[in-house]
Amino acid sequence: MTLDQRPAVRRVLIITLLLNLFVMGLKAFLGWKTGSLSLLADALHSVTDSANNILGLLTSRLASPYPDRDHPYGHQKFDAVGALAIAAFLGIACFEILQSAIGRLLRPGRPVRLDGPELWLLLVVLGVNIFVAFYERREGIRVGSQILIADAKHTMSDIWVTILVLAGLIGVWSGWQWLDVALSFPVALLVFVSAWSVLRSNLPWLVDEMAIAPEAIHSAVMEVPGVLNCHSIASRGLIGRQVFIEMHLVTQAQDVETAHGITEAIEAKLQERYGPSRVLIHVEPPAYKSAEISYGSEDSDA
Incomplete structure (x- = not known):
């Protein structure tokens, strides 16, 4: 018996795409307004969230479990290919964050300007990220979708990134301007760890590793x-x-x-x-x- 869970996967991806677009726009606006490098890097990380959802929608249409003449074993490995593309997006985001942080160290820009309302808006962003991560992971496990589980791991890393950025901006608010650039490096490390986790969990499926002892x-x-x-x-x-x-x-x-x-x-x-x-x-x-x-x-x- 073959189960086709693609409609459920697409529904989850559309909901998370809308929420991720909201989060991305809010982070980009706050990063531009405050001049925070770590917040702009976090917004770039969120760009990959939205791109991953769009990629997931495309691969879920291709990943039919039903066999045909050209694919007698079904098309479900497209799901794993989509998850690997998520890892690639995360790698690109990591590189961009490090590049921006090193550039800011070599050529300091305008100081970060932060007010109380911006911090409250970041708490809203954090709440949305937490909801998306747990909702997507729960649904991914329920329907057995690797693309949802991989994307939930990505969003989970986004939660820690936002917490780091929020802590750094509180420090900047207290007068420690150097925290903004310093925290860009652990943000990049978290993004890289997330990419490696997605890659490691999907390669065995693609190379036909043993499924059952x-x-x-x-x-x-x-x-x-x-x-x-x-x-x-x-x-x-x-x-x-x-x-x-x-x-x-x-x-x-x-x-x-x-x-x-x-x-x-x-x-x-x-x-x-x-x-x-x-x-x-x-x-x-x-x-x-x-x-x-x-x-x-x-x-x-x-």
């Missing part, structure tokens, strides 16, 4: 009546979205119809345990029984 699949299959042996197990994909499982099977069946019934029972069991899955089972004669549960085991090296 072969020992767990073996244990589940051996519980099915009529199974003698299960080996050469492989899996890829993402649990909760779509998992592809392959195995070689030895059964007690004496005819094709009985063997087919056993394989259907295995497919139903794996479907119940691991969610949407496509299982390919190669039935073998009893003489092909093997102790090699998966690939690259010690048995295969012997």
Whole structure:
């Protein structure tokens, strides 16, 4: 069974896009009005939030879970590609922030001018960011969308960035002008950490890393009546979205119809345990029984 959660993903992305545009505009206005480099850098970070939402809307249209002639395994890796593009946007934002901070150190500009109302508006921005991050993460986990989870991590980094900027501007308000430039560097570091987190969580899916431990699949299959042996197990994909499982099977069946019934029972069991899955089972004669549960085991090296 294949689940298409793209309508739910698009709805969440549209809501967060509108909120991120509001946050971006407010930060840019306050940064321009006060002359704060850290606040302008934060606004640049928020530009990537909106760009990520637009990118997510595009990739969610492409990431259909249903197979076709050209993509017999579905199109869901477009979702992971979109998440990697988010990491690229974050990398660009990190570079721009560092470039601006170093430029300000070499060529100091006008001092930052800050009043009480600007600080209150930043608290509003912080509240919106917190809502977006937790809302998007909750919905991403619920529908199993990597693009939403990745974007929520990005927004979570935006929360810490805004907290840092707010703390720095309070210091500037107290007369410590150097804090504005100094805090631009940890802001850039947080952006980089967020980019690395998104990259690390999506690469395994793109390179077909093991989705389920072969020992767990073996244990589940051996519980099915009529199974003698299960080996050469492989899996890829993402649990909760779509998992592809392959195995070689030895059964007690004496005819094709009985063997087919056993394989259907295995497919139903794996479907119940691991969610949407496509299982390919190669039935073998009893003489092909093997102790090699998966690939690259010690048995295969012997």
